[in-house]
Amino acid sequence: MTTSSPKRPAARHAGKSVPAAKSLGGPNLREQQKEATRAAILQAALLIFSEHGYNGASTRDIAAQAGVHHALIKYYYQSKDLLWRAAVSFLFERQTRELMLQAPTGPMTRAARREAARAALRRYVLYCARHPEHARLMVQESVRDSARLQWATEHFISRASHAAEAFVRALQKDGLLPPASSPALVYIIVGAAQSFYTLAPEVRRVWNLDPGDETVMNAHIDALLAVFIR
Amino acid sequence: MTTSSPKRPAARHAGKSVPAAKSLGGPNLREQQKEATRAAILQAALLIFSEHGYNGASTRDIAAQAGVHHALIKYYYQSKDLLWRAAVSFLFERQTRELMLQAPTGPMTRAARREAARAALRRYVLYCARHPEHARLMVQESVRDSARLQWATEHFISRASHAAEAFVRALQKDGLLPPASSPALVYIIVGAAQSFYTLAPEVRRVWNLDPGDETVMNAHIDALLAVFIR
DNA sequence: CCATTCATTATACAGTTGCATAATCAAAAG
DNA sequence: CTTTTGATTATGCAACTGTATAATGAATGG
Known part of the structure; x- marks a missing residue:
């Protein structure tokens, strides 16, 4: 899985600061990131599952495609199934x-x-x-x-x-x-x-x-x- | 892979004797068994590959489906690919x-x-x-x-x-x-x-x-x- | 009958897998 | 600022993966 994803996992913490839109009616900055990560994993899962099938797809490949640590898959979705x-x-x-x-x-x-x-x-x-x-x-x-x-x-x-x-x-x-x-x-x-x-x-x-x-x-x-x- | 295959791996050696058809114009008894094994592996590969895809299929599952030791896949076909x-x-x-x-x-x-x-x-x-x-x-x-x-x-x-x-x-x-x-x-x-x-x-x-x-x-x-x- | 051949089995090994747990660290709350 | 929360990371583990090598034993050729 060499393809880079728009959102790198390190970028979030490496960035000096992430002021972002807080007053934008949006709730927590944290909540936004949470949903973004969740969505990134789902989109990556769609791609990898659709191209490799359930058994052929690995959760680590999905996490890499999403630009996210593989442990987050369990955190957000509990299991591969x-x-x-x-x-x-x-x-x-x-x-x-x-x-x-x-x-x-x-x-x-x-x-x-x-x-x-x-x-x-x-x-x-x-x-x-x-x-x-x-x-x-x-x-x-x-x-x-x-x-x-x-x-x-x-x-x-x-x-x-x-x-x-x-x-x-x-x-x-x-x-x-x-x-x-x-x-x-x-x-x-x-x-x-x-x-x-x-x-x-x-x-x-x-x-x-x-x-x-x-x-x-x-x-x-x-x-x-x-x-x-x- | 719990499905049992018609030909068990042990059956061949467990049998008291396998006189089989030797005079039947057929060449070696050994040659026949060899081709039978080869064909069994290929048929099993067709089934497993077609149902699980290349990455999702394991050579051990294919061997089990064929009722054959998994090392025979390398012996007859050299590699999964x-x-x-x-x-x-x-x-x-x-x-x-x-x-x-x-x-x-x-x-x-x-x-x-x-x-x-x-x-x-x-x-x-x-x-x-x-x-x-x-x-x-x-x-x-x-x-x-x-x-x-x-x-x-x-x-x-x-x-x-x-x-x-x-x-x-x-x-x-x-x-x-x-x-x-x-x-x-x-x-x-x-x-x-x-x-x-x-x-x-x-x-x-x-x-x-x-x-x-x-x-x-x-x-x-x-x-x-x-x-x-x- | 014995020696040889070779199909088959046993075993090993490094890399990957899903899943789990603890450590980390920035954002949120006080 | 300090504490708390929780999103993220680091690490570990047992099972499985493809592949390689050695051991085995039955059929073959003499």
């Missing part, structure tokens, strides 16, 4: 916050519902592109059964999956998706939307394309919509 | 062997080419269903850049990806796929085909469905073909 759960909770709460796919209610023409479906799918792809670590982390856990997968399923995956299925069924009722198995269609659509960004390192090596690039991303979205929303 | 490469080589060689998607040559009606495309896609899904460890292992390596991903790309992934792109372009020429970015379409189709089987443990928990079941699999294939080959 609880840190992982905090990371997963963050991912799904952010997803519902940024997506909150409300079903297109009220009276709409079929054309309007079609456009709403296209917009919803586009928004989902944008989420996958902006936060590839979400799908990366979950895929690594879902390739084998484990207590962690059970926990994630009970707390988040089931709810999200059934919401996605409701979305698929709505499209089917409008003839926008073929009348096939809806769980199968969920995995078809989600897999089609995620893989381009989850496997971005491979895409870069094989095609010399950056899925994060806006032009490339729009081409992917166009292809996806052309295939799915007929 | 070389064992991983042998596993990847096995996967891609099996894929070309079982798939070898020859382009539908010769004069064919468009309807015949459409049926050939559907058959090819069905065969690919069947491969994904029968050998989910292939996609699992590769996904775990492709979510981050590494020397291993570089090696796999240069030796196998590039070739396979460009073959898939040629397949996509052929379908586009027939109007069977929309005229969108062909690399994007490759990842859309591959992701759509793989995820249902790669994430089988999650599918079982969330939907109480077994992607390995023939009925479930046929429903998935039908959905996939309905979406892609119009």
